[in-house]
Amino acid sequence: MESKESLDLFNLNRLLIGEDIPYTFLAEVLLRTTVMFFLVLVVLRLSGKRGIKQLSVFELAIIISLGSAAGDPMFYEDVALLPAILVFVIVISLYKLITFLTGRFEKVEKFVEGKPVKLVENGKILYKSFRKESLAYDELFSQLRQQSVSHLGQVECAYLETSGDLSVFYYPDDKVIPGLPILPDIYDLPVKEFEKGEVYSCKHCGDSKLDIQSFRPCEICGENEWLVASRKIRLT
Template identity: 80%
Template sequence: MESKQSVELFDANRLLMGEGIPFSFLAEVLLRTTVMFFIVLFILRLSGKRGIKQLSVFELAIIISLGSAAGDPMFYEDVALLPAILVFVIVISLYKLITYLTGRFEKVEEFVEGKPVKLIEHGKILYNSFRKESLAYDELFSQLRQQSVSHLGQVQSAYLETSGDLSIFYFPDAEVISGLPILPDIYETPCTEFHVGTTYSCKHCGEMKPDLHPSKPCDVCGENEWLEASDELRLK
């Protein structure tokens, strides 16, 4: 059996450049990176990319594919430019094809892009829909608070868009109802004492209960954490 070659520890050449690669390859890296950068820029311009915050899952897959194809040829000497460029051509062709199909067939669009999901209706969380989404309460409430919502009774309905943004529709001031408070200092302190004549809101779904019996769980979600409901108006 052939003995394995010993590796010299802390070999500056190997650490900085890799095994057997000369420092002159850095000049080629400069050329490779410049070429791939402008190809990426051209492809993104061609595909009409929107802002990064608005990327859908489909568009994110395109970006990852292009990034993977662009990265390796920038600094791996054994990865040539032409195969990478071919990958770009294939990916952008698939992008154009799928974009065309989504415009023609609703089922294809739903499969590729997904569809908006209603998470809040009439001041209450649609618990079953919410549980199906990979969204935490903190994320939901954070987006609501950024729109000056302090309790769910101010929200007529809210939709989780395919981009991950939250579309919110508000009750007019005259129609605001009592709802679950979502300000952190209040939300993180469930009630331990309950009083007659006070309306309470389930911490997990926003279900309302007047004159709550503390030992009875929520009828909607089965949880048993409650907050005193708020009916204050939304600050604009």
Template identity: 75%
Template sequence: MESKESIELFDLRRLLIGEEIPYSFLAEVFVRTTIMFFIVLFVLRLSGKRGIKQLSIFELAIIISLGSAAGDPMFYNDVALLPAILVFIIVISLYKLITYLTGRFKKVEAFVEGVPVKLIENGKIIYKSFRKESLAYDELFTQLRQKSVTHLGQVESAYLETSGDLSIFFFSDEKVILGLPILPDVYDFPCDEFFSENSYSCKHCGELKPAKVNDTESCIICEKNEWVEAWNTARIT
């Protein structure tokens, strides 16, 4: 008896198509999806040719808005097409208006698009700027390693662009300075003993330890006390 009740509770039709919806609605889903797909394609074509990697936060917000407006009418029978199309018209009109304003007013551009942030200068992380960004050390170091960087002393400066990409400017080989190694098998194992003939970099900001070694001394920039032996090897590309 219990097994029969459990079978009745598991309604295959409700699972597949929902309650009070005829199977003929599947043909309408096909038509709705086709219409909304071509509307999305047309709107994205109007918005420009930049790739997803190059989208700003503003443009990503536009894409999410369009996706939300397009998704519901595709398969909800109680959501009509005309209101969704009106949402598209409003969103793309706002896009064109804000794009026009960002081209005319620097403050609007800075608010909407954001501004590049300098994260590294002269082989050291600008700690205060880095802490303000929602960026982990792993993310920063991954992007640096992808450019064949093995330690921060090879980097003259680096900027976090509004797209999330990292723009890196390098020291020439003869000007490379001591810096924090960012290879995982070195970075992940801070020093537990120090030698006066070596130089050490702070794990958190890249600041160099003073010549006189003191293993109890914290970093003067970030006040952390984790150190890695500094490198000054040239960058190999």
């Protein structure tokens, strides 16, 4: 009895193909997958080259919708092809309609695509704007480091684009100002003592102060962690 119950628990046929589904359905899966695969290719081709680059929230919603519509009919016996194809037609029609409206109406564009947000200005993090975005310090600093930035004083301004990319504009070498170091081995070690004549940067917003004599909350963000500001020029 025990061995029979074990076989029922690990029914090989159910595990491989499912209950009451003949193995001939695998040939149908081949046809379904081929149809939906080429349909996805055609739809992405019609959506334009932008669809294969960095995606906005709107485009990501389109891809998720198409992915769901394409995936289920490939291997679910009770999901037919025609309803899935209809979903494709509706989704791509909505894509074309919304794209048309965003090109004609600025409010629609802002609602669908959002707008770029300035995160860094004059070597400092715009703390209130930064807090509104779902972005961590590590993510911001990582994107800056990938563009050869070692401290915020090298950055005149930086914008978070609707695609999630960071557009950075730099100070010329002769105008670089003291700024918050963003290299991990420096950033993770805030100062414990202050020295006269040194410039210090707030670890959380990058605001820089000269001759801090004792620990005190930052006037901009209210935090109380400081690093020695860096003056290095940007090396590319």
